Amino acid sequence: MLLKDLKSHEDWCIRKYTNAANQAQDPQLKQVFTDLANQERQHLNTLHQIERGEPVSTGQGGQSQSQYNFEMANLGQTSTNQKQQVQQANQQYKAETGQVGQTQPSNNPFTRSYQQQSQSTPVSPAAQPQAMKQSPGTASQTDVDLCFDLLNTEKYVSSTYNTAIFEFTDHSHRAALNHIQKEEQEHGEKIYNYLKSKGAYPVQ
Numbered sequence: 001m002l003l004k005d006l007k008s009h010e011d012w013c014i015r016k017y018t019n020a021a022n023q024a025q026d027p028q029l030k031q032v033f034t035d036l037a038n039q040e041r042q043h044l045n046t047l048h049q050i051e052r053g054e055p056v057s058t059g060q061g062g063q064s065q066s067q068y069n070f071e072m073a074n075l076g077q078t079s080t081n082q083k084q085q086v087q088q089a090n091q092q093y094k095a096e097t098g099q100v101g102q103t104q105p106s107n108n109p110f111t112r113s114y115q116q117q118s119q120s121t122p123v124s125p126a127a128q129p130q131a132m133k134q135s136p137g138t139a140s141q142t143d144v145d146l147c148f149d150l151l152n153t154e155k156y157v158s159s160t161y162n163t164a165i166f167e168f169t170d171h172s173h174r175a176a177l178n179h180i181q182k183e184e185q186e187h188g189e190k191i192y193n194y195l196k197s198k199g200a201y202p203v204q
Contacts, residue, residue: 002160002163002164002167003047003050003051003164005160005164006047006160006161006164006177007044007047007048007051009156009157009160010040010043010044010047010157011044012153013036013037013040013043013153013154013157014037014040014041014044016149016150016153017033017034017036017037017040017150018033018034018037020033020146020149020150021033021034021037023142023146024142024143024146025140025142025143026139026140026143028194029139029143029146029147029194032190032191032194033146033150036187036190039183039187043180043183046176046180050168050170050173050176050177055170055172056172056173056175056176057172057176138198138199138200139194139195139198139199139200143198144195144198144200147191147194147195147200148195150187150191151188151191151192154184154185154187154188154191155188157184158181158184158185158188161177161178161180161181161184162181164177165177165178165181
């Protein structure tokens with residue numbers, strides 16, 4: 001049951017990052033979201049391997065530490081083909097899931113829970129960080145909202161891995177899940193660093 005939940009969470013992360021990449025106004029942020037969507041696909045593939053009972057190396061959870069360090073060091077750089085990469089990632093995901101372009105209600109329990117939580121606990125303007133009020137030259141409100149939404153998603157998903165790890169007996173599977181959880185936290189750090197670079201997140 002926990003593995004099924006993890007798979008559905010990763011599927012929802014792919015959807016959210018793909019949609020966010022299409023909606024983001026900053027090309028730099030589009031690239032960040034596209035990269036994270038691809039890493040979530042790697043996570044989902046790893047979970048499928050675990051489901052089949054196959055041994056998994058920790059390196060299969062997603063990106064390597066050296067790759068992560070390189071991306072963090074070059075967060076401010078953008079490529080000329082970002083829009084094309086976003087479109088390709090979106091088309092690839094739709095092809096993999098059989099989607100034809102329209103948004104349909106999801107049976108994903110995480111989706112329902114997250115939507116219900118969002119509807120029942122609206123965030124008032126006063127509760128948002130003061131630094132989110134943009135001035136010329138900073139991130140758009142759309143991009144800031146996308147980032148905070150995905151930060152909350154990463155917090156939720158990371159916490160589910162923290163619980164699920166204890167329910168697996170195979171050492172390679174536990175190590176792979178731990179590796180994925182670490183990467184989910186790094187995803188949150190990338191989003192935080194983007195917000196911080198735009199003056200849209202209060203520094204602690």
